[in-house]
Amino acid sequence: MPGGTYTLVLQRDARGPITVGALGEFTFPAGWYAYTGSALGSGGFGRIDRHRAVAAGDNDTRHWHIDYLLGDAATTVERVVTTEADVECAVARRVDGPTAEGFERIDAFGCSDCDCRSHLIHHAQRAQLVGAVTDAHEAVRDAPTDE
Template structure:
C-alpha cells in the first residue's frame, strides 16, 4: 500500500476537555480540526484505517496524540486528504499559516518528533479549513516535485 502524508479533517460536535497523554488536559471547542500526519512505514496509508477504527470505537489503543481526540465520542472523521510524498511538516506549517483568518493551532499536538508548533489546526468553518488543507497539500506537493 502506498504511503505519504495525510490530513484528517475532523468535526467536533460538542466541546470539552480531553486528556491527551503527556500533553495533559486540553480544551477542544466545537468546530473543525485538521490533523496532519505521515504514513511512510510498511503499512502506508493503512494508518488511516486505524484512525477510522479509533474514531468508530473499534480500537481503544492510544499511542499518539490524535488517538485521544479521535477516541472522544464528539469527534468524527469528515474526510482525508492524502499526498504520496514525505511532506508532513511542510503541510502542517502551511495549514497553520493563516492565523489571522480564524485559524488556530493546538500547541505541541502531534509534533513531538519535529520542530513544528503543532500538527493540529482548528477553525470554526468547515469550508475554510478544507480549502486550507487542500491548498496546503497541492502547493507543498508541487514545491517538492520541483526540488
C-alpha cells in the same frame, strides 16, 4: 500500500476536555480540525484505517496524540487528504500559515518528533479549513522539496 503524508479533517460537535497522554488536558471547542501526520512505514496509508477504527470506537489503543481526540465520541473523521511524499511538516505549516485568520493552532499537539509548533489546527468553519488543507497539499505536490 503506498504511503506519505495525510491530513484528517475532523468535526467536533461539542466542546469538552480531553486528556491527551503526557500533554495533559486540553479543552477542545466544537468546530473543525485538521490533523496532519505521516504514514511512511510498511503499512503506508493503512494508518488511516487505524485512525478511523479509533474514531468508530473499534480500537481503544492510544499511541499518538490524535488517538485521544479521535477516541472522544464528539469527534468524527469527515475527510482525508493525502500526498504520496514525506511532506508532513510542510503541509502542517501551510495549513497554519501566518496570514490564516480564524485558524487556531493547538500548540505541541502531534509534533513531538519535529520542531513544528503544532500539527493540529482548529477553525470554526468547515469551508475555510477544508480549503486550507486542500491548498496545502496541492502546494507541496507542486514543490515537494519545499520542506
